[in-house]
Amino acid sequence: MSEQAVVVRDLEKVFTRRKGLQRRRRSALKGVSFEIERGECVAILGQNGSGKSTLVRLLSTLLLPDGGTAEIFGYDVFKEARAVRRLVNRVSVEASFFKKMSASENLSYAARFYGMTPRQTSAQIPEILGRVGFPPDRRGEAMENLSRGMQQKVALARALLTSPVLLLLDEPTTGLDPRSKQEVQSFVREIRARHDSTILLCTHDMKEAEELADRIGLLDKGELLFLETAAEVKARFGVETIEEAFFAATGRSYEDERTEEDEEREVFA
Amino acid sequence: MSSADFSVSKRRVFRDELIGLYGVVERNLYLTKRYFLWDLAFLLWTIANTLTIVFISRGVDISAAQRNELATKLLVGGVIWAFLGIIFEIVTETVAWERWEGTIEYTFMAPVSRPVHLIGMGVYAVLYGLVRAAAIFVAVVAFIGIHLPHANYGAAVALLAIASISFIGVGMMTAVLPLISPEKGTQLGFVAQGLMLVVSGVYYPVSVLPSWMQWIAKISPATYALRGNRDQILHGAGLRFSDVWPLLVIGALSIPIGLLVFRAGERYAKQHGKLKRSG
Ligand SMILES: Nc1ncnc2c1ncn2[C@@H]1O[C@H](COP(=O)(O)OP(=O)(O)OP(=O)(O)O)[C@@H](O)[C@H]1O
Numbered sequence: 233m234s235e236q237a238v239v240v241r242d243l244e245k246v247f248t249r250r251k252g253l254q255r256r257r258r259s260a261l262k263g264v265s266f267e268i269e270r271g272e273c274v275a276i277l278g279q280n281g282s283g284k285s286t287l288v289r290l291l292s293t294l295l296l297p298d299g300g301t302a303e304i305f306g307y308d309v310f311k312e313a314r315a316v317r318r319l320v321n322r323v324s325v326e327a328s329f330f331k332k333m334s335a336s337e338n339l340s341y342a343a344r345f346y347g348m349t350p351r352q353t354s355a356q357i358p359e360i361l362g363r364v365g366f367p368p369d370r371r372g373e374a375m376e377n378l379s380r381g382m383q384q385k386v387a388l389a390r391a392l393l394t395s396p397v398l399l400l401l402d403e404p405t406t407g408l409d410p411r412s413k414q415e416v417q418s419f420v421r422e423i424r425a426r427h428d429s430t431i432l433l434c435t436h437d438m439k440e441a442e443e444l445a446d447r448i449g450l451l452d453k454g455e456l457l458f459l460e461t462a463a464e465v466k467a468r469f470g471v472e473t474i475e476e477a478f479f480a481a482t483g484r485s486y487e488d489e490r491t492e493e494d495e496e497r498e499v500f501a
Numbered sequence: 502m503s504s505a506d507f508s509v510s511k512r513r514v515f516r517d518e519l520i521g522l523y524g525v526v527e528r529n530l531y532l533t534k535r536y537f538l539w540d541l542a543f544l545l546w547t548i549a550n551t552l553t554i555v556f557i558s559r560g561v562d563i564s565a566a567q568r569n570e571l572a573t574k575l576l577v578g579g580v581i582w583a584f585l586g587i588i589f590e591i592v593t594e595t596v597a598w599e600r601w602e603g604t605i606e607y608t609f610m611a612p613v614s615r616p617v618h619l620i621g622m623g624v625y626a627v628l629y630g631l632v633r634a635a636a637i638f639v640a641v642v643a644f645i646g647i648h649l650p651h652a653n654y655g656a657a658v659a660l661l662a663i664a665s666i667s668f669i670g671v672g673m674m675t676a677v678l679p680l681i682s683p684e685k686g687t688q689l690g691f692v693a694q695g696l697m698l699v700v701s702g703v704y705y706p707v708s709v710l711p712s713w714m715q716w717i718a719k720i721s722p723a724t725y726a727l728r729g730n731r732d733q734i735l736h737g738a739g740l741r742f743s744d745v746w747p748l749l750v751i752g753a754l755s756i757p758i759g760l761l762v763f764r765a766g767e768r769y770a771k772q773h774g775k776l777k778r779s780g
Pocket residue numbers: 247248249258259260278279280281282283284285286287492773774775777778779780
């Protein structure tokens with residue numbers, strides 16, 4: 233039997249929002265279950281508000297669930313958070329750095345929390361920046377002077393510096409120009425080829441999912457509709473593309489993004 | 502395939518925590534370096550503020566010696582007000598600043614323990630606060646021309662450092678507030694600072710307070726810091742056991758309570774998605 237990197241069972245998360253005097257409950261995840269094998273790359277597709285980031289945050293120990301369980305390499309994510317934290321790192325849409333500090337300083341700060349000494353970081357930071365395609369001689373510049381694409385590379389470097397065995401990528405290429413997008417994607421491929429890491433990639437981009445991942449999942453309004461190889465998905469719905477599969481599974485077209493406001497208006501209509 | 506073993510030794514965990522502690526202090530140094538001129542401007546404001554209080558002594562119709570004593574008492578009050586303010590501010594920034602930059606999720610998902618993280622912030626706050634307090638003290642003494650022939654500075658700094666244990670504990674309780682209310686949480690740090698000092702006799706003896714406030718003064722660490730520091734600066738008193746033991750007792754209680762309060766706040770934030778929601 234092969235080893236499971238991630239085992240998620242019936243995971244639920246509900247957010248309550250106050251609107252005037254009313255409290256509104258919104259289910260972000262409605263009992264999601266899946267597994268990821270060690271070394272696998274799984275992509276989760278989903279429209280805005282489908283629950284992708286909520287899933288990533290639960291696995292990062294940044295949210296507590298309202299039901300269900302999650303294990304990462306056998307550790308209970310919610311009861312053994314400390315052990316899980318050593319194994320996981322994450323890249324999200326926003327790069328998130330101390331803007332006045334340099335790339336080097338930001339990376340050192342992040343790495344200290346994982347037990348990396350100044351000697352280790354001063355050797356490894358330029359090396360890892362070089363690998364993600366960030367010009368190492370710019371590592372002393374304040375983050376606020378760097379472009380979005382550059383910042384996202386530093387975010388990738390931050391995640392890799394701590395050698396995570398599970399890498400959570402939450403829309404790492406959203407909002408990047410085509411070239412930066414390509415660079416980030418080819419770097420993800422390289423990590424897969426060179427490292428013992430398991431990757432969970434949440435994305436809007438069907439092409440990206442199909443190119444990078446072994447299996448593709450579809451999260452829709454907090455429910456995981458399927459999680460299988462691209463070929464299996466297409467065969468199951470008898471279609472040619474993942475986009476058509478989305479339509480077949482949900483009855484909506486993928487471009488047809490509905491905002492929360494739309495849904496709420498519908499309730500009162 | 503055999504199951505992976507990712508367990509780590511206790512020694513390794515301890516070592517990593519120390520490196521994490523160092524990392525917190527180091528990051529604060531980076532930020533102090535980057536915002537140096539702003540901090541300097543803020544220091545000038547604090548000095549001006551302290552002067553407005555110490556100048557009160559110049560307008561009172563008493564003998565020159567009494568005036569010098571009053572100026573010293575007011576100065577000690579002003580310096581401790583500033584010291585406490587900076588400690589609460591830095592400890593509160595543990596959450597507030599990182600929320601603002603957006604780094605909070607990365608910090609909170611790292612394997613460093615929260616007590617070590619918070620204590621790192623506290624250690625930096627005390628070091629920075631002491632340097633700043635000394636600068637304010639020296640500036641005001643020079644500007645107004647206060648005579649302090651007997652002052653025991655070593656004892657004064659030592660007492661302030663001991664009192665800081667309690668201040669950090671209280672700071673941890675207020676540090677959690679920005680997790681619960683990102684917009685207004687930080688301001689409650691000022692509320693804690695003001696409430697603590699008003700009962701502790703910041704610019705007046707505790708004996709002038711109503712008796713219920715005097716009772717609260719007994720459990721406020723600032724009371725002992727103010728009382729001790731005044732005697733040290735005016736009369737050259739040493740580090741008195743009668744000031745030290747209450748501070749150690751209050752410190753021994755306030756740190757664990759502060760950590761518990763912070764932990765409860767962090768749990769609440771993770772339950773309700775308050776750390777961050779976008780993305
Ligand atoms: N911290 C939070 N507080 C309240 N509601 C939240 C919070 N985080 C997410 N939600 C709600 O939960 C649902 C799922 O959000 P989530 O951010 O997980 O979606 P997503 O798939 O990542 O969307 P996007 O593609 O826009 O990033 C949404 O309705 C969102 O409004």
